[in-house]
Amino acid sequence: MTLLDVDIAFRYPGGGATIECAWKDPVGEPRVTVFLGSSGSGKTTILRCLAGLERPQRGHIRFGDRTWFDASQAIQLPPDRRGLGFLFQDYALFPHMTVERNIAFAGLGAGGDAVMPRVAELLEAFRLRGLERRLPRQLSGGQQQRVALARAVFRRPKLLLLDEPLSALDRATADEVREELRALIRALGIPAYIVSHDRADALALADRMFVIDEGRIIQSGATREVFDAPQTPAAARLVGARS
């Protein structure tokens, strides 16, 4: 079991709000954790710090025996060396590449012989057969999400980070894709951190939750427990319960 040890403080440029959070998490089981918080609460920034896309001012992030970030030692491992999968809010598919090339991008440098069988495997697993030659703009929202997810897991990441995976979809499609996403994440068997502002996402996808408010984790626990017994008025507001 690998331990993810996070203790960071991040201040937005220009002296805005500050994020301060710390948790230790044994990452190994394919458990899904949702960061639930309102817009601007800092949950996406926490995910970006984990991925190495933002640099906190203070603290550390360790994954097993590897240090991803340590402010005191000036260590900041770049995103390409953290072995993570990241699904962006609007999927960030490369508009100039076909579905096949978007997926194969993650394997460039690994040698052509290893790449194409893995691409074929992912096209099959994510029901993308027949769409290989299409450009992202020729796909529906749900198909784009599947391509982005296939691309993110190409390198068999140890941890999958998903930033508001359903917010780019309309309500009806989101409801449909939510179930599909849940099944895909379970099938992948990779632990996942999902950022969402939608309690329906948390209820459907999460095994456990971190409730985020003003850059801090105000409650954590099994999803059902947090929904049934929010410990603060802010947590109650976020999970939609009466305090």
Place this chain on the structure above:
Amino acid sequence: MDWVAIALTLKLAALTTLILGVVGLPLAYWLATTRRRWRPLVDAAVAVPLLLPPTVLGFYLLMATGPSSVIGRLYSRVSDGTLPFSFAGIVLASVLYNLPFAVRPFASGFAAVDRRLLEAARCLGASAPRTFMTVMVPLSWPSLLAGLVLAFAHTVGEFGVVLMVGGNIPGVTRTIALAIYDDVQALDYAGANEASALLVLFAVSVLAVTYSLQRRVLPL
């Protein structure tokens, strides 16, 4: 028609464009992506040739590269000659003078690329140079093309800075623009007209090809 001057002009423009591609792309990338506070200063330094008269830039370059200057002494150590009144001198002058014509379109193109695509590439295991080559360059291609074409075409028509730094030595620093000037001074209007018409045709053709390529690339 002074074919020697035409050949020398094309050689100068090709070399200048090549150097601007090598130097200008990383500089433009830095300008488009950095959050450093002194970025506006570098931006201004790059844009200075747009406002300065070419003779002013040429004058200072002449002073800065003369045999007694630091640059001049360094250059004479690695080569037999001097920078002023040499082909190498006018290449240096052209590169500096054309910097904004290449770097500004490059930087605009880079700035227009969605940052999340670059971040996505990094999260997919691509190093910074690979992200640049596989995502940044293909998505900003029309602007890169515009910068390179502008730099090339502008060098072909250069006059003041070349005259100041290179003089007007046939076969060494005498470009087509200087040859036209000489023709007019010698009252050879037919010769000046021939060369001028060629430059007009060149400018129109270059712009037509550039716009046509951009129209084909832009609907990505």
